[in-house]
Amino acid sequence: MIWFFFIVLSVFTVGGGLGVVATRNVVHAALFLLLSLLGVAGLYVLLASTFLALVQIFIYGGAIVIVLLFAIMLTRSREYPHISDNRQWPIAGIGALAFFGMLVVAFRVNNPVAQVRHHVEFTDLGRSLFTEWALPFEIASILLLVALVGAVVIAREGGRRG
Amino acid sequence: MLSMEWAWLIPAISFVAFPVIVALRRAAPIVSALVAIMAILGGFVVFWLVTVDRIDHGATGIDFFSYRWFDVGAVQLTWGIIVDPLTIVMLGLVTFVSLMVQVYSLGYMKGDPRFGWYFALHSLFAASMLTVVLADNFLLLYIAWELVGLCSYLLIGFWYELRSATEAAKKAFITTRIADVALLTGILLLFKEVGTFSMQETFHQAELLMLGEPSALSSTTATASALLLFVGAMGKSAQFPFHVWLPDAMEGPTPVSALIHAATMVVAGVFLVARTFTLFEAVPNVLVIVAIVGLATTLIAATMALVVTDLKRILAYSTISHLGLMMLSLGAFGYTAAVFHLMAHGFSKALLFLGAGSVMHGANQTDIRKMGGLIKVMPFTAILFGIGALSLGGVPIFAGFWSKDEILISVLDHRHPIFTVLLLVAVFLSALYMARAYFITFLGDLKDENRTAHEASNTMLIPMILLGILALTFGFMALEWTNEYSGIGSFLYKHKPHGFEFNVALGIGSIAIAIGAFILAWLIYRAKVISIEGLKQRLNPLISVIEHKYYLDEIYQWTIDRVILVFSSFVAYFDRTAVNDIAVDGPADSIKRSAFNLRYHVTGLMQNYALGMIIGAIGVAVAWWAVAVYG
C-alpha cells in the first residue's frame, strides 16, 4: 500500500521535475513545477510530517507558483511562450547524471537501515520553534521583511535613486 | 740618492700627467704640451738616479720589488717592478727618445687643432711603455701591453678625418690584437702551471727545467707557452706575417712614427722575448723558430723597402727589417747583441723619422719621386738624415755598425751557416735601400716646386741633433772603457759577461758589403750608369710581386671575407634564432600565446561557470573516494 503511494508520488515528483526542465513552453513548465511540488508534499505526508506538507502546499504551491506565473506574464518575449535551451545542454546532462551517480553512491555507502518513520508532535514543534530556535525564527522574519523591501525597491518603475 | 725601488715613479709621473693634460688640453694647449714634456723629463731624471743606485748595488744584479694589489679567491695579485740591466737600458731609451720626440712635436704639430690631446696621448703612451718595461709580473705586463696598443691606435688615427688614417689604425689594432690572443693564452698557460703571474717565480721554474730538475713546467708546456709568447711578440714587433700593419701606420703624424713605430712600441716584442729569455733558453727549439722568423722578416722587408716610393714607408719597411734582425739575434742566443741593436736602431731610426718629418714639413711631400736635391735647401736635415742612414747601413764608427757586427758574430757562432749567408744578403739590401732613399731625396737636381722648401725650426732640429750625436757615438758603448766597464757585454748579458769581440773577417766583410751596396746605389740612382728601367724590365715579375706586398693584404682580406665573416654570420644567425627567438623569447611567447587562447574560457555566462563548478565538485568527490578506497 505504502509502496503504491510512494511510487506514484515519486513519479509525480521526478516526472514533474523532468517536465520543468524539458518542456518548450514556459507556462507548461510552471504547471509541471506545481505538480512536482505537490508530489513532494505527498512524500512529506508519507514521512509523517503533515505540518510541513501543509506548509509546502500553501507556500510553494500557493505563493511561489503564483508569483512565478506573474513573472512569466510580465516578461513576455517575442517568442512567448516558447523558449529554447542553452548550447551546453549535452554536457549539462552528463554533468547532472554524474552528480546523481555520485549522490547515489554516497547514499548507498552510508546505507542506514532504519525502518520506522517517526512523527513529531505539533506542539513540540511549536514550542521548540519559540524557545530553542527563537533567534533563527526572528531573523527569518527580518529576512522576509528585507526581501520584501528589496523586491519593491528593485522592481520599482522609473530609476530615480537606483 | 734615490733608491731603485722608486723606479715606478717614472711611469707614474706620466700617468698622472695624462688626466691633467686632458683637462687642460683645450684651454691651454701650450701648457699641456709643457706638462707632458716636464713629466717625461722628470722620468728621465729619475732614470738616471735609479741607474746610479743600480750601479751602487751591483750593476749587473737583478732586483724585484713586489707590492700586494688585490686577491681573487686564493690567488694573490701583485704589482711591482724589476730593476736589472735590461730594464735600465730600456728605461733610458724610452725616456730619452720620448723626450726628444715630444720636444720635436712642439714645432711639428704647431697649429694643429688637437694639439693638447696629442700630448696627452704621448704621456699616456710613455707611461704605458715604461710600465711594460718595468713590470715584474705578466698580468701587469699584459695590461700595459694592451694600453700601449690602445695609444698606438689613437695616435695612428690621430687625424681621424682622413679615411686612410682610421683604416690604418683599425688594421694595426686588429692585427696586434690577434697576436695578443696568443700572448694572453701563453700567460694564462704559464699561470696555470706555475701558479702565479710573477716573472721571478716563472723564470725560476724555467731554470729548474733547464737544469733537468723537477719543475712546475714540463717541456711541452714550456714550449707551448714560449711559442705563444713569441706569437704575441710577433704581432707588436711586426714580424712576418704580422708585419702588414706597420707600413700603414705611417698615416699617423711623423713624430708618432718616430717614437712608437721605430724606437719604442715595436720593440716591445723584442723586449718581451729578451725579458723572458730564460724561458726560451729552457726550450731551445723555439729559438730556432724565432731565428727563422726573424731572418724571413729581415729579408722580405728589405726587398719591399727597395720598391716603395713613399719616404716614410721606406723607413717603415726598414724598421720591420731591423726588428727581424733583432729577433734573429735573439734566436741565435745573441742576447746582448739584440738589445744593443735595439738601442742603436732606436736612436738612429728615430733620427731618420724626425728627418723625414722635417722633409715633409718643409717640402710638403712624401713621395721621393717628387723630391731631389733637397740638400741644397735643407742642409742640416740632410746631414742628420745621412748620419742615421750611415748608421743603419752598417758603416763603422756609427752605432749601427757595432751592433750589427755583434749580431753577425752571434749568428755565425750559434746557427747554421745558411743563416749567416742570408744575413749578409740582408745587410747588402739594407745598405742598398738606405742609399737609394738618401740619393733620390737629397742629392740630384732640385725640382722647381721644391725651391721654396725651408729648413726645420730649432725645436725640431735640436732633438735631431741630440739623436744624431747618439747615433754617432753610442756604438762606442760596446767597447771597453775603464776597469769597471768592459763593454756592453759586461753589463747586459745572460749567463756570463763577455767583452767586445771582433771577428776580423766578418767585420771587414760586412763593411765591404755595405760599401758595395752604396756604390751600386750610386751607379743606379746618381750616376745613372746602370739603367733602372732595364733592371725593372728584366726583374719585372719579381718586382711586381714585391710591389703588391707579396699579396699578403689580399690573402688576409680573403680570409676575413670568406672564412671569418662566414663563420661570424653563422654565429649571428644561431644567436638570433636559437638563443634569442627560441630560448629567450620562446617561453615568454608561448605563455603569451597560450594565455591569449585561454582567456576565451571566461565567457561571461553564468551557466558555464556553474557547469564548471559542478564538474569540479564531481571531480573532488571522485578523488576523495579514490583516496579513501585505494589509500
Added chain:
Amino acid sequence: MITLAHFQIVSAALFAVGLYGVLARRSAVLILMSIELMLNAVNLNLIAVSSYVESSVFSGLIIAIFVITVAAAEVGLALAIVLRLFRNRASVNVDEIDLMKW
C-alpha cells in the same frame, strides 16, 4: 520496506534534474524554477533523515521550515531582479548577459 535510502534516492534524482535545469535552460524564470526544484530536493532529504531518526531530535524539520522561508524570500527578490532585467533588455535570455568576459 521503504527505507531511508529510497527517499534519499528520490531526493537525489530531483536534485539532479533541478541541476540540469539550472545549467541548460535559457530563460531566467526557468532557471529560478529549477532552483526551486533543487531546494525541494534538499528539503526532502532533510525531512527524510529527520523522520527516520528518533523523534526527540527534529532539527531537520525545523531547518526545512527555514529553508522554505528563505526560498520564498529568495524567489521574490529574484523575480524582482528578473523584472528589472527584462525592463532593460526586453528579454530574459541569460545567454545575452555576458559583459564580464574577456
